[in-house]
Amino acid sequence: MARSRDIHRRMKSVDNTRKITRTMEMVATAKLRQAQRRVIESREYARRLTEVIQGLVTPELAEVEPLLREPEQVRRAAVVLLSSNRGLCGSFNSGLIRTGMAKVAEFGAAGAETELHVYGTKAVSYCRYREIPMATARNDLGDPPGQDDAQTLVGNLARRFADGSLDAVSLVFAEFRNMVSTPPVVKQVLPVSVDAPTSVSPYYILDPSADGILGALLPLYVTNSAFSALLETAAAEQAARRTAMKAATDNAEDFLNTLRRTFNRARQAEITNQIAEIIGGAAALED
Amino acid sequence: MSPAPDGPMRIRVISPTRAVFDGGAESVVAPAHDGEVGILRGHAPMVTLLGEGVMTVRGGGETQEFQVSRGFLQVLNDDVTVLAEQAAPL
Incomplete structure (x- = not known):
């Protein structure tokens, strides 16, 4: 549970960085x-x-x-x-x-x-x-x-x-x-x-x-x-x-994709766990 | 913007930051280092130092004036180049 929330926090931070570097890239392009x-x-x-x-x-x-x-x-x-x-x-x-x-x-x-x-x-x-x-x-x-x-x-x-x-x-x-x-x-x-x-x-x-x-x-x-x-x-x-800012933006994007995959896997694992618990609980009641 | 002068000579006024003027002219009067110099069609090739003052470009009933200082004026085959450290249309 804590793990997926940690990853989510990390994703937000990387996304913010990406926003900044992308803006700097656009400013540099105009200048x-x-x-x-x-x-x-x-x-x-x-x-x-x-x-x-x-x-x-x-x-x-x-x-x-x-x-x-x-x-x-x-x-x-x-x-x-x-x-x-x-x-x-x-x-x-x-x-x-x-x-x-x-x-x-x-x-x-x-x-x-x-x-x-x-x-x-x-x-x-x-x-x-x-x-x-x-x-x-x-x-x-x-x-x-x-x-x-x-x-x-x-x-x-x-x-x-x-x-x-x-x-x-x-x-x-x-x-x-x-x-x-x-x-x-x-x-x-x-x-x-x-x-x-x-x-x-x-x-x-x-x-x-x-x-x-x-x-x-x-x-x-x-x-x-x-x-x-x-x-x-x-x-x-x-x-x-x-x-430099374009490279930074690209890196942030790559990193974000990796994080998203990890996050989804962690979320899936949690759900699977919870279902297993519920089924286990229901089976215990039937007996 | 009023119509620019036109004529048989080509005149270019160039400053370090940009080309200020590029067009035709019938006559050019510029401040040289020791007095004014007038250029008409068929002028012999010449390089002269510019002084400081107002340069007048006339042609096709239009007149355009420029403030110029420090640089040179070059004439070659009815092609006049004014290169000035400071050049601005008036």
């Missing part, structure tokens, strides 16, 4: 849709900006432009690690943290003094717990992220890179490839690396000169890389949360 739209709408700007910069860069300009400077040896490096402010999104944050720590170790192994800039509650509390020193620890970036947040991320670092007190800046974020694939990636933000121009640019009138335009556009490019990374990470977080 994901918006975040994904933002990522897609921002890609055109990044693509065009990259195109024009690629068309303008020449080996000679790469020598003089401060943001393109390739240091012979990296003495001081910075790693910017992005993470989310909230959990319940599977291995999203642990993946980012692992990738970030690997990058810090890589800079360290190459003999560079590395500073760590951490954004998002999850990575910040990880570093606090492990007592890993952080140059920045913040969790107040906008949702959705704005351009001023991108400026916060890299503005200061770009200035320090330009005046030579920093030799490399890498950004660790989650790349939003599609709904199910959002791997953590490392991107070198500074020095700006430009692929060789894909096609010979036509004879443009340049106003001002190529280096004048480049000097103005490269800071925009650096800020935009950070902005894209923020948008992608925001979308990836929702995608990861949706996947």
